[in-house]
Amino acid sequence: MTTNATSAGHGRIVTANRLTDGAVVYLTPDGRWSRRIEHAAFIMEEPDEKRLLAAADEDLRSRRIVGPYAMDVAHTAEGVRALSERERIRAAGPSVQQALWAQPRGRAMTPSEGSS
């Protein structure tokens, strides 16, 4: 089953990068892509993962995203947490220079905090 990542324990979510600017995005239960990991559809069973990856492939073909894959997460008291350091950094942004990278691009669209 998939939920809005509120269930306890370990599971999987589907992530990708947005085609236009490479931003990290997560597949939500309603089939949209969010910049926020807590919006991700939380997968506990393999058929659901296959179904969501198939949906992601559709969005790959329709040029919304690139490089979709499923990743491991845990649901903790603080919310969804990526299990690997790599995915934690992908979700939170670089652990350095935050004052710089957190500002919007000069002229480019500011990445939406909600769904793309």
Add this chain to the structure above:
Amino acid sequence: MYRYDEFDHALVAERTEQFRGQVARRLGGELTEEEFRPLRLMNGLYLQLHAYMLRVAIPYGTLSARQMRQLAHIARTYDRGYGHFTTRQNIQFNWPSLVDTPDILEALAEVEMHAIQTSGNCIRNVTADPYAGVAADEIEDPRVYAEIVRQWSTLHPEFSFLPRKFKIAVTGSPHDRAAIRVHDIGLVLRRDPSGAVGFEVVVGGGQGRTPVIGVTIRDFLPKRDLLAYLEAILRVYNMLGRRDNIFKARIKILVQSVGGARFAAMVEDEFSQARETSADLPAEEIHRIRRYFAPPAYETLPSADFSLATHRRAERDFDLWCRSNLAPHKQPGYAIAVISLKPEDVPPGDATADQMDAAAALAERYSFGELRVTHEQNLVLPHVRLDDLHAVWQGLTQAGLATANVGLVSDIIACPGLDYCNLANARSIPVAERIWNRFRDLDRQHAIGELKIKISGCINACGHHHVGHIGILGVDRKGEEHYQITLGGDASETAALGQVIGPSFSSERVVDAVENIVETYLQLRSAGERFIETYRRIGLQPFKDRLYGSAGKERRHGAA
């Protein structure tokens, strides 16, 4: 500086327009990601952890103030206000959007820059001694030959699909500031017994997962034969280099597998056979290119300056900066001033757009409008009058660029690591920042003396850890960041690969381990001995004993 001719302009403009069309076709659905990926990589555009990354070539690390201002403009307009100068003397922008990239390439072309051959299995941006043309110990300006190699290798049809990427570095000084012996080809300008100038040719050096110090296959190559000889090396590599295994595809593996002498014989054979048809490098062409690198209009000045001495006596911070950040210039009355891009809490090599503009303004006012990028991720003002140094230092201080640490323990090389890079296993930048903070007292740093710490976030070794006096390699240990330490690496003319000191350290313990190593050096060094000299005299064991042996406490506290 070299200026584009009509062919250069046409080529770069054509490539920019081609890429604009390719991006439009990708966004419009005519190209799949699989089709588009090699096209974007050919234009230096990678997809990293959080965003696209654009790698821009800075040929042999030489920049005009105008070019630096344009990089600042790009950082400000299309990115997030900063850029990252790399160990290959290039700059990387961390946050460009795909849709803006054609405009960025157009902005680069306006100032005779591009991102061609900054990715892919081709001959990459040619690097050189950052003090080229100004070093007091130089035989000849290596940029003349770096530029000739750049022109020869740009879109070279025979060498556009090599087994793997290919990096060439050139130096004109006996003191190697370009890490010549860890490049696929290193060229060292030398004199033969008759006084003629030619090249020592070093082949098959490299870092990555199989670090190798290159071997000399020609002690003296006449200048005229430079391109023909490079062609012979590349041709042997192109024919025999492995294409079945990406990890064994670099030329170093080929040279190691056949042996240096046998590889040299194959090159000489190819060179003699193809000599009639190979590219010739006549003296007139060398002369034509050399004119672009003519020295600026130096003034005739005394070799010492009274006002400089006065300022140094009066201002201790300025004196410290002069001690670490200046190098001897070939012209009396001038100095080479290094701008440290290693201030507190800043990723090594990062500069904001405002800092780039400040450096450009200082270059315009005090350094004939010229800057350099070093492979150690700093900038250089190559021609500063001694009596201008104090004003330059004041300008740098205002811009947050006057850290007096060049060559010292906090002048750390670090790759972007897991904070930005898709390939990394561990973070590099936070380790560099924590080492910086541990040794933050500049007096202590100056007392320690020359010490090169280099950090890579994975085995690909972009942070040159194999040739760090202290090398730090990030590894993934059961999902946790760990760091393996090597000692005794050296990127200079006495090149050496570091030796692993022992089991790796947790992120929490790695800075303690570095400090332990530095303390051991301070206790055991002889008077005037640099870290690398002490290491060579006493070897790895005393460092190892004190790090692990004297107390297994590092192990108990997280070493694995």
